[in-house]
Amino acid sequence: MTTPIAVGLSAVIVAADANAPYALATRHADGATGLPHGRFDPAGHRTFELGLRDWVRAQTGFEPGYVEQLYTFGDLGRELPLAELDDAPTDARLISVGYLGLTPERTDISAFDAVWRDWHRYFPWEDHRKGRPDIINHAIAPALLNWADAGGKNATARTSRIHIAFGLDNQPWIEERTLERYELLYEAGLAPEAARDGGRKSLKAPAEALGEPMISDHRRILATAIGRLRGKIKYRPVVFELMPDKFTLLDLQKVVEALLGQPLHKQNFRRSLDRSELVVGLGSFTQATGGRPAELFRFRREALREGHVSGVQTPRG
Amino acid sequence: MTTPIAVGLSAVIVAADANAPYALATRHADGATGLPHGRFDPAGHRTFELGLRDWVRAQTGFEPGYVEQLYTFGDLGRELPLAELDDAPTDARLISVGYLGLTPERTDISAFDAVWRDWHRYFPWEDHRKGRPDIINHAIAPALLNWADAGGKNATARTSRIHIAFGLDNQPWIEERTLERYELLYEAGLAPEAARDGGRKSLKAPAEALGEPMISDHRRILATAIGRLRGKIKYRPVVFELMPDKFTLLDLQKVVEALLGQPLHKQNFRRSLDRSELVVGLGSFTQATGGRPAELFRFRREALREGHVSGVQTPRG
């Protein structure tokens, strides 16, 4: 008999407000967190997406709107603990299909064993809104470069990968490279998951600099989701899936900044929005801002039908 | 006993020259063509990519260089005929993971039952190098709009999807939307595959306008590959994976044009390449061009290490 295959569906459900970007996480017995996920049912689910929606609904009680497939992970050895969580035969080969879902509000999930988590808790090095985090230069870079030096004839290649991924040595910080950065940490044995999955020794580095791990390969899927979202936001109007019906331009900017982990120039942000014709002013104002009242805007959903498909402008690229 | 799952790995192997973009296709008994593909072996393959490379090597005799995952298709009902080609149990649920591979030359595959095919044979409406193909306005658009009108309350939505996908009604033609266009044809029952997969009637439209079908869902995977490649070429230097060691700037431009299905402005193309620092002149010249001899260039592979990751410039966006 051949090895059976099991397909796991995992969802990164994202919400965001002016303070932070959030991912929906489920709690597990040992205190670890993971993503909402479940097994794809080959007999009952007509498509992956329908299966995923079923699982998310069951585990968190709401229907995700925007959903897109991220990536399918199939490598051996990074998914082991997940198999134990299910009732399926543990000899099955587990394949993991990751999805990204966006929702405009952090729905009430108190009835479920789930929690909305600022995703920087898992990736503390990704938040550059208040400047480059110190942990990169003080903890992460030294540990990684240490690993690179120990790479023998791979040392040069490793070093240049690290420079490019983390923006060392005059390289720019490119926010989409989230997965590249996480994978480097995993490969270098700095991510706790690497030690857990066996093989590599866990190197020394301050734990708080390396972020909280997740079960199975979920942190990898989360990293993929963040990178994809950061890229997509620039050329498709997907931010609006994360916004309430009415919002001020500063609200919108803060959400974009939270997602990108990068501050933006206010006036230029507005100007590019103006030109994009993606939003319209409603004529009403809110003074909840603490300063001059701000006009409320809404997303012109018709714009999607008109082929206006730009995203938000961000410096350089 | 639950329904078993089988994972099919399919590869779109792309090559290109000044005349056309090519995809590697395999021939089947009834004259139909498909993509190189095989079953993922959960016991023998450590990763999808390694499995895929095995299959491609076995079916075409060469080792693809650049490889990237495209998408995982899991919907019921579009993959049936493939199951019959294999010896696996036909009650299995088939999942299809598509990959894109790039190669600088059309290797000799005469020993295999395979052929390099201009991909426009499958998608004749995608080649706009000599202007917008007549078949769009004469055959495709009328048939699609006909289907839209029959859509009852979906008619408006269908019409606008068609306009946006095929650049009707003053909408721009966006070359990346390859999959969107193919899926519209499939949904409308115009693609022969739709009738084959059952359910939908095959509508009337001149067969030569609709392109040649492929087995299983392979034309869908090919469409995905083309769209992805067309997008990626613009922000990553992937064209060079399709070029020989030495080439003239016109060679490069012709290859880009073949991939995009769109003509480019020569001087501006050169200027942007200049600025990108992705290529260096070799100081030697070729007079195989029929005019003034052209300098030969090579790709500066070091540029990848330096973080120069731009692609080729194309008009607008």
Added chain:
DNA sequence: CCACCTTATGCTCACACTGAGCAAAAGGGC
């Protein structure tokens, strides 16, 4: 009521890049 804080919004300006085209250079063929 005023000085002062906060945020919103309008506007300017230098600079870079883009789209488009003109023109000269440098081969081959007759």
Added chain:
DNA sequence: GCCCTTTTGCTCAGTGTGAGCATAAGGTGG
């Protein structure tokens, strides 16, 4: 030497970008 072809250099107007200055319009504490 003339004509054809393709390469290569250059110009120029228009547009978008990055950055900053200035003003508007609320609230608050004296």
